Amino acid sequence: xxxxxxxxxxxxxxxAPDYPMTRAASCPFDPPPALxxxxxxxxxxxVRLWDGSTPWLITRYEDQRALLxxxxxxxxxxxxxxxxxxxxxxxxxRQSRSFISMDDxxxxxxxxMATAAFSIKHVEALRPAIQKIVDDLIDELLAGPKPVDLVxxxxxxxPSLVICELLGxxxxxxxxxxxxxxxxxxxxxxxxxxxxATERLVDYLDRLIGDKLARPADDLLSTLAARVRAxxxxxREAADMGLxxxxxxxxxxxxxxxxxxxxxxxxxxQLARLRESDDPKxxxxxxxxxxxxxxxxxxxxxxxxxxxxxxSGVTIRAGEGVIVANxxxxxxxxxxxxxxxxxxxxxxxxxxxxxxGVHQCLxxxxxxxxxxxxxxxxxxxxxxxxxxxxxxxxxFKHDGLAYGVYELPITW
Numbered sequence: 001x002x003x004x005x006x007x008x009x010x011x012x013x014x015x016a017p018d019y020p021m022t023r024a025a026s027c028p029f030d031p032p033p034a035l036x037x038x039x040x041x042x043x044x045x046x047v048r049l050w051d052g053s054t055p056w057l058i059t060r061y062e063d064q065r066a067l068l069x070x071x072x073x074x075x076x077x078x079x080x081x082x083x084x085x086x087x088x089x090x091x092x093x094r095q096s097r098s099f100i101s102m103d104d105x106x107x108x109x110x111x112x113m114a115t116a117a118f119s120i121k122h123v124e125a126l127r128p129a130i131q132k133i134v135d136d137l138i139d140e141l142l143a144g145p146k147p148v149d150l151v152x153x154x155x156x157x158x159p160s161l162v163i164c165e166l167l168g169x170x171x172x173x174x175x176x177x178x179x180x181x182x183x184x185x186x187x188x189x190x191x192x193x194x195x196x197a198t199e200r201l202v203d204y205l206d207r208l209i210g211d212k213l214a215r216p217a218d219d220l221l222s223t224l225a226a227r228v229r230a231x232x233x234x235x236r237e238a239a240d241m242g243l244x245x246x247x248x249x250x251x252x253x254x255x256x257x258x259x260x261x262x263x264x265x266x267x268x269x270q271l272a273r274l275r276e277s278d279d280p281k282x283x284x285x286x287x288x289x290x291x292x293x294x295x296x297x298x299x300x301x302x303x304x305x306x307x308x309x310x311x312s313g314v315t316i317r318a319g320e321g322v323i324v325a326n327x328x329x330x331x332x333x334x335x336x337x338x339x340x341x342x343x344x345x346x347x348x349x350x351x352x353x354x355x356x357g358v359h360q361c362l363x364x365x366x367x368x369x370x371x372x373x374x375x376x377x378x379x380x381x382x383x384x385x386x387x388x389x390x391x392x393x394x395x396f397k398h399d400g401l402a403y404g405v406y407e408l409p410i411t412w
Contacts, residue, residue: 016054019047019323020187020299028396029263029294030340035059035328044314047323050187055083055321056314057300061332061352063311064324068356072307073322075359077101079304083321085401088189095198098244100359110241111362113227117166117220123365126162130373133161138381147388147411154378155257155408156250159370163249166366167242168219169208177201181247185401187299198243205242209235220245245363252296253367255397255404257374260290262394262408264379265387267342274344275379283376286344287368290375292351293342295327298403301355326352327403384412 021032038045039059047057058064067073076082077093078101084090093101099110116122137154144153156178164171183189183197205221212225224238233241264271274286300323309316316322330351331339354361361367379385387394388409395406 016046016048019049019057023396023398025392028391029259029266029342031295031298031325031327031331035325036331039328039332044312044316049083050086051084053081053083053321055081055323056316058311058322058324059328059332060312061329061335064326064329064352065356067303067309067311067322068301068324068352068359070309070357072305072309073303074103074306075101075107075303076103077302079319081319081321082304083302083323085299085302086187086189087191088184088186088194089401091191091194092184092198095195096202096240096243098240100244104358107358110233110237113224113233114220114241114245114362117223118363118366120365123369126166126366127369127373129165130158130162130370131377133158134373134377135381138378142382147409150261150408150410151254151258151405152407155261156254158257158374159250159253162366162370163246166220167245167249168212168217168221169242169246173204177204177246178250181251184247185251186399187401188399201243201246202236202239205239205246206235209238209242248361249363249366252363252402253370255296255402256290256294256367256371258408259294259296259404260371260375261378261385261410262387262391262405263290263294263342265385266391270342270344271379274375275383278380280372280376282344283372284368285346285348286375287371288348288351289342289344289346290371291353292330292336292346292348294403295330295351295353296403297353297401298327299401300325300327301359324352326355382412385410386412 017034021034023032024030038057043060043063045057046054048054058067077097099107137157141148141153160174160178161171180197180201183193208221209225209228212222213229216222216225221242224233224241227233228235228238264274274282303322303324305316305318305320305322307318330353333339336348354364388411394408397404397406
């Protein structure tokens with residue numbers, strides 16, 4: 001048993017390691033080695049955060065699903081010992097609180113207002129439009145100079161165009177909302193920076209809600225505006241929800257597109273299998289495996305225990321913070337044999353990249369379709385696509401709440 005935890009006790013160790021942990025420079029796609037050690041030796045253990053607090057870190061897949069599905073675990077970010085990811089994120093959640101940081105019944109009530117737009121049926125109906133966006137951007141890539149940064153030229157525009165269309169946000173404003181989104185998802189953001197970026201985005205979305213109240217359209221912000229008109233949401237709640245959907249709707253998928261492309265480039269056998277198949281099932285399987293393998297949400301799912309809970313022989317006391325490290329959970333050998341191997345034929349659908357339980361990602365059907373279209377199109381249309389620089393020259397987002405690369409020069 002590791003010194004980091006003792007079954008049945010809640011006494012924090014003075015040697016609790018800092019979290020998040022550092023990845024090995026030679027293995028940028030793998031979770032930090034220290035997480036693998038904890039998973040094997042102390043699957044429920046204390047870690048130390050930026051503010052000196054020592055919440056529990058959960059590293060095993062089975063424990064993670066059990067906790068994320070347990071009603072005794074709260075996502076309420078206003079609770080005293082909620083383990084915020086950084087000072088800027090704490091300030092943002094104080095200012096703009098959406099349903100992902102609420103518990104039922106309010107969480108379920110607000111979430112239902114956006115569910116239809118992200119349903120599998122609705123998202124599948126968007127597939128042709130998403131395909132056109134991807135094809136048009138690839139046309140521009142092929143007609144332009146090379147090397148080119150895949151992030152700016154393709155990975156960011158694809159989900160940004162899609163979420164703008166779905167929400168009813170003008171894509172012409174993408175520089176504005178992308179720049180402010182970047183501030184919100186950096187762990188190093190200060191409270192002042194977080195407050196300013198949040199205010200700018202909330203004000204922007206509030207103005208759009210006002211426009212939709214006056215001139216409704218066929219989009220999600222108009223749906224939320226109708227809820228405001230009916231007295232079911234305040235205008236601020238609608239703007240807060242719009243902020244969540246806009247930021248989450250482009251940042252996560254953009255990181256998966258670029259990081260997935262880079263990971264496939266490092267595994268040419270897997271890239272060839274994907275590129276040479278026109279079977280939608282092969283593409284869908286590749287998406288699930290890349291989600292599992294990369295797990296770009298690498299700062300964990302943050303929670304607070306509402307009651308005493310015993311997990312893997314350790315008692316988490318009521319009121320204590322909990323972090324579910326989904327990146328190492330999706331690399332648990334008990335759930336995924338040979339977990340550090342990228343295998344697009346693997347049955348990986350049970351990964352925890354989208355979380356688990358009532359708070360699992362609302363937008364996962366949309367993310368899946370976007371990634372299926374991208375991974376099923378980009379490498380077939382540009383079969384010689386490859387990074388234009390060495391792996392050790394590519395800037396990874398070690399300081400972000402979502403993992404990815406800041407830029408990815410490519411050529412063909």
